[in-house]
Amino acid sequence: MPERIHFQNVIATFNHYAQYSLSANNRRRRDIYSLSREDQDTLDKLGYKKKLDEVDTAILANADFLAKIVENPEIFGLDPDEEEDPSPSIDPHQAPELQHSHSHDHGAAAGRSHDHEHSHSSGHGHHHSQDQHHNGGHGPGRKKYKPSEFDMDKLRSTLKQFVRDWTEEGAREREMCYQPLIDALVEFYPNTQSPEDRSKLRVLVPGAGLGRLAWDVAKLGMHFNFPDSYPFLSFQKGFSCQGNEFSHYMLLSSYFILNRTESIGQHRLYPYVHSFSNVPNRQAMLREVSLPDVSPSSLPPTSNFSLVAGDFEKIYGVESDPDEPQSGQWDAILTCFFIDTAKNIVNYLRIIHKILAPGGVWINLGPLLWHFENNSTNDLSIELDLEEVKALAREIGFEISNERDIDTTYTSNSQSMLGYVYKAAFWTATKVA
Ligand SMILES: C[S@@+](CC[C@H](N)C(=O)[O-])C[C@H]1O[C@@H](n2cnc3c(N)ncnc32)[C@H](O)[C@@H]1O
Structure with missing residues (x-):
């Protein structure tokens, strides 16, 4: 279409x-x-x-x-x-x-x-x-x-994605999903002497959803700290960060929250009113959430944050724009609940590897709910198990460390009588070859 x-x-x-x-x-x-x-x-x-x-x-x-x-x-x-x-x-x-x-x-x-x-x-x-x-x-x-019902389901999911990314209520989920990625990034590129150094490091977040992880990475360290060796206040900058997303539902919504929202708590939503199932009481279904929990415009003008619209494979997998080279250009790539959106995971991992700078890092958190498994549109779907995904990453030229499972929910209603918990796989993968 x-x-x-x-x-x-x-x-x-x-x-x-x-x-x-x-x-x-x-x-x-x-x-x-x-x-x-x-x-x-x-x-x-x-x-x-x-x-x-x-x-x-x-x-x-x-x-x-x-x-x-x-x-x-x-x-x-x-x-x-x-x-x-x-x-x-x-x-x-x-x-x-x-x-x-x-x-x-x-x-x-x-x-x-x-x-x-x-x-x-x-x-x-x-x-x-x-x-x-x-x-x-x-x-x-x-x-x-x-x-169709399919369209409306997308829209209702977008409402819940707002909760995950831009409300107080979503803080717990972000703590489980985004924080480990950010911690591993900072561990890989610890604070350097000059605040400027960090902002030169380019981080990519493919499948950025409503953009909060990418925004947090750009905002990171926007606090005063007191280094032992330096008696004066120092001001740390965030990384330079680009999110990438292809869903129009997400893009319209993230544009609105990032560029058209002025103050904390400006909007209110009722994300749980669409289903009457597994509802313990009226309040659980009818409760209001306000958003955003932070002011999206609070990124300083000097920060480098962008969201790029389009298919990850098309934008980063081919050198289509001579002014925007991709090969070897990224210092870190953070994938959160993203890699299983691949039709061809081999291609996703090859692209991630190719566009990372030598010694660059890919940090992943997510399950393997292969989005195209059993598709009815005749789309290709390669569905590896976790061991195979990691073996593939090693084959392609990554060294994997910091491996663990992280129990987490995804846009869940914390008050529902039904809850799914993912054993999300986490790792840090360094480009070694
Ligand atoms: C499960 S969501 C995760 C969103 C976000 N990372 C989070 O953790 O909340 C996967 C996201 O990837 C996006 N996506 C899927 N395939 C994509 C592709 N080929 N290029 C860009 N974005 C893609 C989807 O639209 C969706 O927003």
């Missing part, structure tokens, strides 16, 4: 969020009316209907937030104009039925995501792993795009 059409479909998904989600909630309301009068009264006593109204209100608040993200999509240089009807008028109680299913298993799909909140299956929420799989039409006169 052409990039422009795909982009328009993603915008359409943002714009249809309220209608779609209210409709799902309205189904619950209708189901009450199919019960006997007596049972309806019993549910009423529990406040179930009132809860449905509160969910509607939360959905509308989420929709306000999402509308802000896609307010000016033209900044992406792609024309969103073909999407007619940007915000369908909504009456929560009259929301039309949309064609989608609400089963918990997302069925056979082209791939998988790490977000498992909605799955009953054996630890695998089945999703398509790229945004590119859609039923959208093409070209002039194409019909108005009707987002």
Whole structure:
């Protein structure tokens, strides 16, 4: 599907969020009316209907937030104009039925995501792993795009990704995932005499999601410290850091949070209102999170932080731009829940190796939930086990150290009655050959 059409479909998904989600909630309301009068009264006593109204209100608040993200999509240089009807008028109680299913298993799909909140299956929420799989039409006169359950699932996952990256609530998950990567980076490149030295080191974060890890790396060490040998305050700089991401859901969202958000706690979200399963109580589902937990604009003007849009293999795997050489240009690459997005892990690792400077470091944390396993789109998928991945890395020219498992969640609702914990593999790999 052409990039422009795909982009328009993603915008359409943002714009249809309220209608779609209210409709799902309205189904619950209708189901009450199919019960006997007596049972309806019993549910009423529990406040179930009132809860449905509160969910509607939360959905509308989420929709306000999402509308802000896609307010000016033209900044992406792609024309969103073909999407007619940007915000369908909504009456929560009259929301039309949309064609989608609400089963918990997302069925056979082209791939998988790490977000498992909605799955009953054996630890695998089945999703398509790229945004590119859609039923959208093409070209002039194409019909108005009707987002699918797959699209909406992407959008709901994006809301949860906001929690992981930019809220207080996500701090625990970031501590489990991002901190070990940052600690290993700093251990590999310990503070040097001059603060300038560190900012010359170039760090790449492929599959950056909403950008927090990359931002933290650029911000790193923005504190005063008191070196023993130097009695005055010294000001450490972060690394020079570039994130890379190809999902339009993520790119639109990270652009908004990084460039259009001024103050801490400026926005509020209700990320857990989309599923009524495994909910211990009303508060667990309806709780509000505010974001961001830090001011994204607090990076000093001298810091070097960027997010590059596009496919990792296409941007870093080929020397397409003579002004932006890649081979041997990166001092560190941090992959967090990324390597299993590969169709061909051999190619991912070869690229990582090639673009690292001699002696450079690749630090990894993540599971091996091969996103393209059992895909229905005839995509290639090489699915190695952990030992094989490490053996492959050694074959390619890495020396692996610092290996361990790290138990961690991924965009989980900490108050849910269901929780998945990954035994994520962690290592530091130095380019030796
Ligand atoms: C499981 S998420 C992890 C996000 C983030 N690193 C974190 O830990 O929260 C994987 C991310 O990689 C992105 N991704 C997958 N394949 C990619 C590719 N070939 N190029 C760039 N980004 C990719 C996805 O869009 C997604 O945001």
